Amino acid sequence: MDFDFSFLAEYSGVLWRGLLTTLQFVGIAVVLGLVWGFVLSLGRTSSNKGLYWLATLYVEFFRGTPVLVQLFWIFFCLPLFLGVELSGFISAVIALSLYSGAITSESFRAALKSIDASQFDACIALGLPQGVQTVFVILPQAMLRAIPNLLSNVVSLFKESALVSAVGMADLMYVGQNIANNVARPIEILTAIALIYFAIGFPLTRAVSLVEGRLLKVVKA
Amino acid sequence: MAFVEIDGLVKRYGSLSIFEGFDLHMENADRLVLIGPSGCGKSTLLRCMMGLEDIAGGTIRLGGDDYIQGATDGRMTLDRRVQKEVGMVFQHYTLFPHLSVLGNLCLAPVRSRGVKKSEARDKAMGLLERFGLAERANFYPSQLSGGQKQRVAIARALMLDPKLMLFDEVTSALDPELVVEVENTMMELAEGGMPMMIVTHDMHFARSIATKVVFQERGKVIEAAAPDDLFGNPQQERTRDFLRNVLHIEG
Numbered sequence: 001m002d003f004d005f006s007f008l009a010e011y012s013g014v015l016w017r018g019l020l021t022t023l024q025f026v027g028i029a030v031v032l033g034l035v036w037g038f039v040l041s042l043g044r045t046s047s048n049k050g051l052y053w054l055a056t057l058y059v060e061f062f063r064g065t066p067v068l069v070q071l072f073w074i075f076f077c078l079p080l081f082l083g084v085e086l087s088g089f090i091s092a093v094i095a096l097s098l099y100s101g102a103i104t105s106e107s108f109r110a111a112l113k114s115i116d117a118s119q120f121d122a123c124i125a126l127g128l129p130q131g132v133q134t135v136f137v138i139l140p141q142a143m144l145r146a147i148p149n150l151l152s153n154v155v156s157l158f159k160e161s162a163l164v165s166a167v168g169m170a171d172l173m174y175v176g177q178n179i180a181n182n183v184a185r186p187i188e189i190l191t192a193i194a195l196i197y198f199a200i201g202f203p204l205t206r207a208v209s210l211v212e213g214r215l216l217k218v219v220k221a
Numbered sequence: 222m223a224f225v226e227i228d229g230l231v232k233r234y235g236s237l238s239i240f241e242g243f244d245l246h247m248e249n250a251d252r253l254v255l256i257g258p259s260g261c262g263k264s265t266l267l268r269c270m271m272g273l274e275d276i277a278g279g280t281i282r283l284g285g286d287d288y289i290q291g292a293t294d295g296r297m298t299l300d301r302r303v304q305k306e307v308g309m310v311f312q313h314y315t316l317f318p319h320l321s322v323l324g325n326l327c328l329a330p331v332r333s334r335g336v337k338k339s340e341a342r343d344k345a346m347g348l349l350e351r352f353g354l355a356e357r358a359n360f361y362p363s364q365l366s367g368g369q370k371q372r373v374a375i376a377r378a379l380m381l382d383p384k385l386m387l388f389d390e391v392t393s394a395l396d397p398e399l400v401v402e403v404e405n406t407m408m409e410l411a412e413g414g415m416p417m418m419i420v421t422h423d424m425h426f427a428r429s430i431a432t433k434v435v436f437q438e439r440g441k442v443i444e445a446a447a448p449d450d451l452f453g454n455p456q457q458e459r460t461r462d463f464l465r466n467v468l469h470i471e472g
Contacts (some may be wrong), residue, residue, distance in 0.1 A: 122315035125271050126381065127305045136332060140319045144385040 005188050011179050017176030019196060025089060025171075026161045029096035030154050036097060037104025044109045055105070060179045062102035068163050071095045092164045092171075100157050107153060111146035112138070148212035155204045159197065172196060223418060224249035224386065225270075231278030231291055232262070232269055237313050239265050239414070240440045242312075243279070247433075254431035254448075255441040256424070258463060262440045263420040267387045270418070271309045272299045283307065283385065308383030312390040316362040316377070322349065323358045326377050334381070348376040352406060368399030371405050380408075383403045386410065388419040391468045392426075424467060428452050 008015075020029065043055025076097040079086050086094070115138060123133040165174035176193035180186040223246035230243040239262045242396045247253050255263040269289070270281055276291035288303035316325050326345035330336040336344075349355045352372050364372055371391055378386060388407065392400045404426050411417065411430050421427055427434060427448065434451040436444045436459075444451060444460045455461045 029393075046301045116315075118313055121268075121271075121273050121311065121316070122317070124273055125307075125309040125311075126333070126377070127301065128329055128333050132332040136328060137317055140315075144319060164381060 003048055003188055004185070005192070007183060008192055014175050014179065015172065015192070015196070016172060018172040021089075021169070022158075022161055022173075023200075024172040025092050025096065025169075026154075026158050028093050029100050029161075030157060032093070033099035033100025033104050033128050033153075033157070033216065034150070036101030040105035040110055041100055041108035041112065044105060058095055058104055059102045062099050063106070064196060067095075070099055071163055074098070088164075088167065088169045091167070092169050096113075096157060096161060096164075099160075100153065103151070103156070104129070104150060104155050107149035108142065109148065112161055114145055115141055141173040144215055147215055149209055151204070151208040155201055155208065158201060158204070159162055162197070177198060224284060226267075226282040226416075228280035229284075230266075230269065230276060230281070232265060232274060232276050238440070239461040240279075240383065243440055244441070245435065245442060248420065249416055250414070250432065252419065252430055252432045254410055254419045254421060254434045255377065255437060256421070256427055256434060256463075257437040257443075259436050263437065264389050264435075267309065267389045267418060271307060271387060271413055272304050282380070295305045298413070300367055305381065306370070306384040307387060308378030308381060308385070309387040309389065310371070310391050312393050314367075314374045314394075316370055316374055317360060318362050320362055320363070321352065321359050324372050325362070325373060326380050329377070330380050344366060345376070345380060348379055349373075352376055366399060368402040371395065371403045375403075375406055375410075384416065386417045388417060388421070390420050390422065392421065392423060405450070418458050422467070424452070424464070438463070 040055050040059060043051045043071060044059065046052050046055070069073075071092070075088075075091045078094070080093070119137060119141070121132070123137055128137065161171065162173040164171055167176070172193060176189050180189040183189070225247040226243075227243065227245045227400060230240045232238075232240040232243075243266070245264075245266075254367070255266065258261055265274065269276050272289060276289065276297050277293050278291040280287050280291070281289040283303050283306060286300065286303050288300040292298070292299045317328065320328060323342065323345055325463070326348065327338065327341040330341040332336055333440070335413075346355060346358065349358055352375075354369060354372060357365060357369060364375070365373065374391075390406075392403050395403065400423070404423075408420075408430060412460045417430075419427070421431065429448075431448045433445060434448050435442055436451065436455075436457075438459055445458075451460065452464065455464060
């Protein structure tokens with residue numbers, strides 16, 4: 001078997017556009033997932049039974065079903081329910097945001113739960129009203145504690161995003177498969193794709209452990 | 222009328238009973254030190270006074286006003302107005318880790334008392350200066366020693382001008398060489414006339430700071446007297462046993 005990576009140069013433009021597409025919808029899904037996840041985590045920690053069960057059911061459903069099934073459902077079934085055509089890009093963003101919201105809410109919830117009961121005692125002893133307590137004491141600490149987890153969620157989402165190629169989105173994975181079929185050189189092209197994913201994923205995971213070390217020092221007073 | 226009046230306090234954790242009708246009075250000029258075996262309810266008493274625990278019965282009055290009234294259905298009444306006049310310092314500092322020393326001191330005055338930021342800042346700097354912590358104003362709690370953290374916690378409580386300070390084993394978590402700086406800070410407050418209730422295991426400190434020492438066991442006051450009397454000539458057998466044990470261990 002002989003390997004020849006030189007032909008890849010000719011496809012660099014296409015690969016680059018595929019990568020940009022991946023980064024674009026992952027970026028949007030991360031932001032929307034953060035907001036949605038925060039809202040869900042409030043439901044998950046709410047004393048209102050209805051809100052709690054609604055949020056819990058949602059989170060458990062999205063954590064307990066394959067992302068690929070969720071993607072297919074959003075791509076093919078949701079338009080039938082809504083009665084409108086959704087572009088592939090929009091569908092991918094919706095699917096990944098809904099999924100990432102469920103995962104993110106768990107990170108927020110864990111962070112909220114990890115705050116020591118004595119912090120609440122201190123708030124009461126200082127006579128802080130509930131609102132002040134939440135906004136100035138509890139949430140900032142929860143956010144700081146959630147950051148490492150949220151960052152590793154981003155890494156996971158970035159990798160899982162390759163699944164959207166299965167529904168015909170021209171992301172990095174899809175583009176790579178196309179080229180592989182055209183030139184009949186799957187080894188070179190799939191290796192290259194893996195390396196591109198790794199080139200982005202690896203610095204991100206490094207960043208996670210770096211941030212984790214720094215933050216733990218601050219938060220563990 | 223005493224300054225603090227605790228009458229008929231009932232506190233239970235499920236089926237475990239801590240107090241069944243506990244009474245304790247304290248005069249305005251007093252510094253009351255609570256001693257007793259662990260699990261006898263000393264810390265629980267302070268937590269009840271701060272409104273951190275639901276009490277099942279009894280009343281706690283401050284300056285003649287009822288401010289906590291227990292109820293068996295778990296719906297005790299608590300007057301936040303009076304509660305604001307009590308300050309508390311905890312064993313594990315409970316500083317806010319995401320805020321600087323200055324931020325810790327200014328949060329409550331600015332966000333819940335409507336004090337102007339600049340005013341709160343000036344007051345905070347004054348307190349830090351007094352405690353020898355001025356150059357630590359912009360440090361975060363994680364950058365401080367245990368003794369410094371605890372003195373910051375004391376300063377934080379003082380920012381609200383409490384009429385009564387509660388100290389719950391504030392030196393128990395400290396390395397021995399850091400205990401003195403915290404105890405000195407408390408002595409300084411005592412000399413300024415601050416009424417205090419203190420839970421401590423340090424009998425020497427208890428003797429030097431107290432105007433009255435209360436020995437309690439199994440949710441009851443066994444003996445209460447001036448420190449020289451209680452340590453020098455305890456009247457009750459159980460007090461003598463307790464003191465013999467702890468002083469022996471310490472010595």
